Each structure stands twice: as structure tokens, then as C-alpha cells.
Amino acid sequence: MSPSSASPLIRPEELAALESGRDGVTILDVRWRLGGPPGIQSYREGHIPGAVFCDLDTDLAAPPGPEGRHPLPSAAAFQSAMRRLGVSDARPVVVYDDADSTAAARAWWTLRYFGHGDVRVLDGGMRAWTEAGLPVTGDTEAGKPGDFTARPGGMPVLDAGRAAELAVRGVLLDARAAERYRGEVEPVDPVAGHIPGAVSAPTAQNVEPGGRFHGREFLRERFNVLGVVEGVPVGAYCGSGVTAAHEVLALEIAGLPAALYAGSWSNWVADPDRPVATG
Known part of the structure; x- marks a missing residue:
């Protein structure tokens, strides 16, 4: 993976190859539904090995108010959340949700806006991963803290x-x-x-x-x-x-x-x- 990749998408087989090759990719599970249930439940039931759960409502947005129901988080808050999830400046990130990439796209965009240069969306999400016969785990992941630095302005x-x-x-x-x-x-x-x-x-x-x-x-x-x-x-x-x-x-x-x-x-x-x- 590199920021010069032709597509912002990645296929399940490509991600599996990155994992097996120990390329140090950070994987964020961003499963979310408007009105619930909370995506953490789906994560605990089974997720891509090595993935860490990212909460769209709290990690990718500020509290709701006049700026909107999901306003952009501050740079400081986003940086803190991403470091907690193991995101680093030099390490590629792959994000996924259940299937259609609606929630994953928010993670992709927010990471890009705050300056991460190598973010991909798993095309087809968790559904595509399981349909490809790839492994799933219920083990809770607690990755090492990252060193991501939030730099607003990467996307218009x-x-x-x-x-x-x-x-x-x-x-x-x-x-x-x-x-x-x-x-x-x-x-x-x-x-x-x-x-x-x-x-x-x-x-x-x-x-x-x-x-x-x-x-x-x-x-x-x-x-x-x-x-x-x-x-x-x-x-x-x-x-x-x-x-x-x-x-x-x-x-x-x-x-x-x-x-x-x-x-x-x-x-x-x-x-x-x-x-x-x-x-």
C-alpha cells in the first residue's frame, strides 16, 4: 500500500496478503448503524484478525450540536483517538464496515482530512471478507499506541x-x-x-x-x-x-x-x- 495507489479501495485478498506479510497495516473496524445497535457488538461477535474497533460517534465526530449531528472532531481529539487505536503516520490504514462502506468512508475521509496519506477502504467490508472464506476472530484487540499527528486540511x-x-x-x-x-x-x-x-x-x-x-x-x-x-x-x-x-x-x-x-x-x-x- 502507498498513497500513490490507483484506487482508495482494497480487496479482501489484498488485505489478507498484507496481514500474512506482516506489513504493519493498521485495521479499523468501523461498523455502525444510525440508531444502533452499537457496532461494538458486531465487533465482539467476530472481526478481521488484528482489527481494532473505531467508534464513529465518538472517535470520528465531536458531540452533536448546532454544527451538526456528526461535526468534525477537533484535531487534538482526533489525534488522541487515532493514537489510542494504534494509528501511526508511517503505517498504512485499512478501514471497513459491514458491507457498503458508508461508515468506513467516514473513517477514510476523516483520516485523509487530518493528513494521513495512506488509507484504504475494504471494498465490500466484512461481508466480502467472510464470503472470501477468510478468518474471523472474536478476540478483543488492544494494539500498541500509535504516533499519528493530526494536520487538518488534507481534504476540501x-x-x-x-x-x-x-x-x-x-x-x-x-x-x-x-x-x-x-x-x-x-x-x-x-x-x-x-x-x-x-x-x-x-x-x-x-x-x-x-x-x-x-x-x-x-x-x-x-x-x-x-x-x-x-x-x-x-x-x-x-x-x-x-x-x-x-x-x-x-x-x-x-x-x-x-x-x-x-x-x-x-x-x-x-x-x-x-x-x-x-x-
Whole structure:
């Protein structure tokens, strides 16, 4: 693994080879579901040997508030969490979740934002690992502390004002399910709808049945149809900055870099003066 790798993804067989080769890769289990149950339960029932559990709510986000339901953690808090999990600057990191990489993408993006240069997502997650017949353990891992240094700014971010501007002058993708974009339902946040000018681009369409990402050309065509082409600035948002990180990852696979509105809809609607569109 190296930061010059062509894809931010890694296949189960590739990860297994890294483990057997003792390359010193750090593996983070980021299984998480909105509303629970806590991912630590799945981790304890069985995980990739050597993996350490990473809690999306506490390790990859600050406490919820006006900045959103999953605001970015401070550099100091993130650095402390990653060092506790064994992350080091010079050691590659692989992150995974159950299957579709929604939670893993948040870990990938946050590590990249804070300056780690060699992070990969296990394509297909735990499901792909077990389907490949690779070993699973229930032993709790307690890795040696790492020496990761958090350096913010490694990935582009948007605040509410820049997201609104991008919706007019570029392409702002709404990564939530289409019915949430249209404002027909809103199961989590207090207001339904979308940022005016945003384009609906549900992340479910980034992956195949089973959870693996579609190929580069498929994704590139998908985003081209939505108006994302080279030279046009693009950003993504969702409810709280988790599935939007999955959108940014899919765009990266397609060779189309994008910014993340980390606060996303939960931050947008915290200000009642911000406009809301439906339909």
C-alpha cells in the first residue's frame, strides 16, 4: 500500500496478503448503524484478525450540536483517538464496515482530512471478507499506541455558505435517499427538504448488490449525468456528513475530487433563516 495507489479501495485478498506479510497495516473496524445497535457488538461477535474497533460517534465526530449531528472532531481529539487505536503516520490504514462502506468512508475521509496519506477502504467490508472464506476472530484487540499527528486540511470542506454558493455555481450533491431529498419524509432531522439548487444523488447507487463499489467508469458516467465533469466544482452533503463521505469516496474512485459539507443537513437546518427546498 502507498498513497500513490490507483484506487482508495482494497480487496479482501489484498488485505489478507498484507496481514500474512506482516506489513504493519493498521485495521479499523468501523461498523455502525444510525440508531444502533452499537457496532461494538458486531465487533465482539467476530472481526478481521488484528482489527481494532473505531467508534464513529465518538472517535470520528465531536458531540452533536448546532454544527451538526456528526461535526468534525477537533484535531487534538482526533489525534488522541487515532493514537489510542494504534494509528501511526508511517503505517498504512485499512478501514471497513459491514458491507457498503458508508461508515468506513467516514473513517477514510476523516483520516485523509487530518493528513494521513495512506488509507484504504475494504471494498465490500466484512461481508466480502467472510464470503472470501477468510478468518474471523472474536478476540478483543488492544494494539500498541500509535504516533499519528493530526494536520487538518488534507481534504476540501464546505461550510453552509460555501455549500449554498456551490449549489448555484457548481454541483452540490445530496447523498441522502431521494424521498428525504424531496422532503416527503425526514426520520432524523427537524426539517424536511434539501438545500436549494442541490442535486439528488443517493449513495445507494454507488454500490452493487452486496455492497461493493461500482467500477470507475460506471461511477464516472453516473456523476457525469448529474453534471459532475472536470473543471466544475463539486461538493456533497447528507444528513450529518457520514453518507456524504461515501459520495466523496465514490467520486474519488471516479477521478472526480469533491468537497464535503461536514455539517450537512443537520447543520443547515439549525439556522431557521436558511432556505429549504422540497420536491
